[in-house]
Amino acid sequence: xxxxxxxxxxxxxxxxxxxxxxxxxxxxxxxxxxxxxxxxxxxxxxxxxxxxxxxxxxxxxxxxxxxxxxxxxxxxxxxxxxxxxxxxxxxxxxxxxxxxxxxxxxxxxxxxxxxxxxxxxxxxxxxxxxxxxxxxxxxxxxxxxxxxxxxxxxxxxxxxxxxxxxxxxxxx
Amino acid sequence: xxxxxxxxxxxxxxxxxxxxxxxxxxxxxxxxxxxxxxxxxxxxxxxxxxxxxxxxxxxxxxxxxxxxxxxxxxxxxxxxxxxxxxxxxxxxxxxxxxxxxxxxxxxxxxxxxxxxxxxxxxxxxxxxxxxxxxxxxxxxxxxxxxxxxxxxxxxxxxxxxxxxxxxxxxxxxxxxxxxxxxxxxxxxxxxxxxxxxxxxxxxxxxxxxxxxxxxxxxxxxxxxxxxxxxxxxxxxxxxxxxxxxxxxxxxxxxxxxxxxxxxxxxxxxxxxxxxxxxxxxxxxxxxxxxxxxxxxxxxxxxxxxxxxxxxxxxxxxxxxxxxxxxxxxxxxxxxxxxxxxxxxxxxxxxxxxxxxxxxxxxxxxxxxxxxxxxxxxxxxxxxxxxxxxxxxxxxxxxxxxxxxxxxxxxxxxxxxxxxxxxxxxxxxxxxxxxxxxxxxxxxx
Numbered sequence: 157x158x159x160x161x162x163x164x165x166x167x168x169x170x171x172x173x174x175x176x177x178x179x180x181x182x183x184x185x186x187x188x189x190x191x192x193x194x195x196x197x198x199x200x201x202x203x204x205x206x207x208x209x210x211x212x213x214x215x216x217x218x219x220x221x222x223x224x225x226x227x228x229x230x231x232x233x234x235x236x237x238x239x240x241x242x243x244x245x246x247x248x249x250x251x252x253x254x255x256x257x258x259x260x261x262x263x264x265x266x267x268x269x270x271x272x273x274x275x276x277x278x279x280x281x282x283x284x285x286x287x288x289x290x291x292x293x294x295x296x297x298x299x300x301x302x303x304x305x306x307x308x309x310x311x312x313x314x315x316x317x318x319x320x321x322x323x324x325x326x327x328x
Numbered sequence: 329x330x331x332x333x334x335x336x337x338x339x340x341x342x343x344x345x346x347x348x349x350x351x352x353x354x355x356x357x358x359x360x361x362x363x364x365x366x367x368x369x370x371x372x373x374x375x376x377x378x379x380x381x382x383x384x385x386x387x388x389x390x391x392x393x394x395x396x397x398x399x400x401x402x403x404x405x406x407x408x409x410x411x412x413x414x415x416x417x418x419x420x421x422x423x424x425x426x427x428x429x430x431x432x433x434x435x436x437x438x439x440x441x442x443x444x445x446x447x448x449x450x451x452x453x454x455x456x457x458x459x460x461x462x463x464x465x466x467x468x469x470x471x472x473x474x475x476x477x478x479x480x481x482x483x484x485x486x487x488x489x490x491x492x493x494x495x496x497x498x499x500x501x502x503x504x505x506x507x508x509x510x511x512x513x514x515x516x517x518x519x520x521x522x523x524x525x526x527x528x529x530x531x532x533x534x535x536x537x538x539x540x541x542x543x544x545x546x547x548x549x550x551x552x553x554x555x556x557x558x559x560x561x562x563x564x565x566x567x568x569x570x571x572x573x574x575x576x577x578x579x580x581x582x583x584x585x586x587x588x589x590x591x592x593x594x595x596x597x598x599x600x601x602x603x604x605x606x607x608x609x610x611x612x613x614x615x616x617x618x619x620x621x622x623x624x625x626x627x628x629x630x631x632x633x634x635x636x637x638x639x640x641x642x643x644x645x646x647x648x649x650x651x652x653x654x655x656x657x658x659x660x661x662x663x664x665x666x667x668x669x670x671x672x673x674x675x676x677x678x679x680x681x682x683x684x685x686x687x688x689x690x691x692x693x694x695x696x697x698x699x700x701x702x703x704x705x706x707x708x709x710x711x712x713x714x715x716x717x718x719x720x721x722x723x724x725x726x727x728x729x730x731x732x733x734x735x736x737x738x739x740x741x742x743x744x745x746x747x748x749x750x751x752x753x754x755x756x757x758x759x760x761x762x763x764x765x766x767x768x769x770x771x772x
Contacts, residue, residue: 230650258560267696268676268689268718269541269763270586270599271644271651273562274607274628277583281605299605300561301583305539312716312737 219244224308225283227321229264232278234286242283245325246290253293258326259283261301262308264317269303276301276323283323371749372407373492375400375436376429379411380452381419384444389474392442392452395481395526399499400489402526402743403728404750409434421455421464429459436465438488448473452480456488466491478528495727501525502767503730504533504543504552505741507759520554522569525723525766527741527754533567534574544588545767553577553587553596564598566614577614583607588633590658597622597632597641609643611658620660631676634658636683642667644675651675653688653701668701670708676719680726680746687711687720687729687746698731700746711748721765722746730754732762 219241225234234242249255261276261283280299287297309316377397382388393411400406415428418439429437440454455467468487472480479500486497503525509517518540523530534540538557545552546566553566562584567574578584582601589596596612609623609632623629627647634641639658644651650672656664668674673691680687683703690699690710698712698720714733721730723743730743733753739762741754 265716266694267651267673267691268631268644270631271628271646271675273583273585274599274630274646277601277605277607278628284605299582300557302539302557303541305541305557312734 216244220248223325223327225279225323225325226318227279227323229266229317229321230275232275232282234282239286242286243290246287246292249287249293249296250291253296256296256298256328257287257292258328259287259297259299260306260324260326261299262306262320262322262324263304264320265304265307265312266317269305273301273303276303279321279323283325372405373436374409374432374434375406375438375492376409376414376432376434377438378414378417378419378440380439380454381441382443383441384450389442389444389450390477390481392440392454392477392481392484393438395478396438396485396488398526399482399485399497402752402754403489404743404745404752405493421467424457426457426459426462434459436488436492438484440484442477445471450474450477450480452477452484454484454488456491478524482524482526493727495725496769498525498723498725498728498766498769500770501724502549503527503741503764504545504767505732505761505764506540506543507761508739509759520552521761522552522767533569533572534565541763542586543763543765545765546589547591547593547768548771549768551589551593553589555585555587564596566596577612586631590634591636591638597634597643599630599632609641609656611641622656622658622660622662623664625664629654633678635679636681642677642679642686644677653677653686667703667706668708669706670701671699674699674701674708678720678722678729680722681724682726685746687722687731689718689720698729698744700729700748709748711744711746712742712751714742717742719763719765723766724769728766730764730766732764 222241225238249257259280261280263272263275277299280301284297284299288294307320308322309319377393380392397408401408409432413432416425418424419441437457437459438454440452443451445451449471451469451471453469456465458465466487470480470483482499485499489497502522504520504522507519507521511517515537518536519532520534520540520543521530522533536556536558541555543552543554551566551568553564556563556565561579563576563579564584564587565574565576577596578598580600580602582605584600586599587596594614596614598610598612599607600610601607606626607628607630608621609629611620611622622641625645625647627645629643629645631644632641640655641658642653642655645654652666652674653668654664654666656662668688671690671692674688676689677686686701686703688699688701690697690708695715697710697714697717699708699710701708717731717733719732726746728743728745730741732739733742739760741761741764742752744751
């Protein structure tokens with residue numbers, strides 16, 4: 157019984173690993189294996205480590221599907237909760253040098269409009285720096301700041317403002 | 329207390345003008361304004377503008393008195409006497425009985441006549457009286473073609489206002505502003521509008537599905553600079569109003585924003601981030617295309633505006649933490665000095681015509697209001713009481729500041745006297761409007 161379970165687990169592991177590997181090879185979509193860039197790949201074949209690797213792949217895919225970073229009021233500091241997501245995007249870009257991302261910076265509606273253009277640009281630049289530290293090339297990244305001109309939420313309340321202080325990653 | 333003062337006058341004017349010559353484009357009606365006096369009416373001076381006499385065929389060609397009343401009311405300084413309360417309706421000096429007007433507690437009286445000289449030539453005469461003193465203060469005669477009768481009414485308002493306040497009237501000037509419309513399919517339409525100072529004669533000068541912002545007048549009132557995000561990137565454009573031709577004057581990498589004309593009209597101050605990603609103030613010679621970088625600080629430097637002498641530029645910078653106003657010389661390599669110190673947030677400076685004061689967006693405790701600060705001395709006075717007030721712009725006479733505020737989640741335009749005593753709201757009939765900028769005095 158215990159053996160059967162182990163074999164099943166091993167088979168499942170191989171299948172998952174193969175799936176992940178397959179996906180990384182031909183296309184340059186967002187679902188890229190971050191393992192290929194840091195040389196850790198050899199340690200992760202077979203055994204229970206592969207289960208972790210597969211889980212990480214799913215986790216990476218989930219992180220790569222997240223495309224918005226939120227900021228505190230009048231701040232361009234990237235909050236720790238977005239580190240993993242930006243790491244995934246940075247490595248994804250490093251692994252796919254032909255990929256281009258446009259970083260669109262935004263601010264909430266409070267205060268003057270042109271100063272908010274400045275805040276949006278500062279936020280976009282902060283994201284650009286993190287992505288470059290993770291290996292993205294300068295030529296892969298462009299920034300634009302819309303300030304408060306293109307809000308994601310139209311209300312004049314704390315929740316709308318929180319959703320509007322953001323940088324959107326737009327792959328193209 | 330809120331009082332609607334213009335409705336009757338405006339409706340009457342629209343009817344007569346439309347009937348006579350169909351001058352009103354539909355956009356004018358859609359973007360037209362009603363003036364709502366929200367504050368300051370306690371101190372407003374009662375003035376009677378008697379309906380003008382009419383000498384001509386058919387119905388009166390134009391309601392001159394209606395426009396003059398609306399103009400004076402729009403400043404918040406004057407409270408026109410309702411026509412229905414008038415005991416007598418003199419149109420000539422010898423018909424004036426000052427006692428009638430004293431009983432109505434009227435301080436000043438304006439009478440006049442509009443006469444048709446030929447088919448398309450009219451003469452308007454008016455006389456202004458001090459009711460308390462019982463004497464005439466000024467009188468004038470103006471001639472105009474039918475299409476210019478509105479302009480004639482504004483000129484009369486200008487002269488009356490100047491006689492009574494000492495400030496030249498600004499009723500013959502124009503304003504520019506941005507409107508945003510959300511369409512049924514969820515997309516947005518941004519429009520740059522130029523209208524008369526009272527909101528009438530609105531004309532769309534630019535339109536885009538991408539944001540338009542930061543309109544700025546040239547000193548000769550012939551051109552407007554603005555920012556457009558068409559094509560998904562920011563660019564600074566200069567458009568000539570009469571011809572409609574426009575030129576993209578800056579589309580460098582990164583931010584191209586916040587243009588303002590130099591007092592001689594030859595250069596633009598603007599904000600660029602270029603390769604560094606850091607916003608700095610630049611000046612661009614529009615003829616030679618020579619670009620000069622005026623600030624290099626790592627903070628956000630933006631919202632430049634020229635001092636009237638053209639030798640320095642005021643701007644917003646957050647180099648010391650929160651945004652504050654600084655000044656830098658327009659020769660390259662000068663050090664910026666800080667101007668505002670009161671409060672955590674002073675942004676988007678605009679200089680008074682005499683160069684002595686700045687109107688700013690003042691932020692404190694999550695409220696953003698219009699403040700005015702004396703440049704030498706620094707004392708700041710908060711003039712408005714909204715929550716999201718922004719974009720102050722001085723009228724060319726320095727007596728009034730137009731700004732954007734929000735009412736019921738919608739952007740509206742308002743104005744406040746630069747001493748804070750008189751506030752009026754200019755509530756547009758339709759649309760979500762913002763970023764008003766007051767144009768210069770028209771040049772003869």
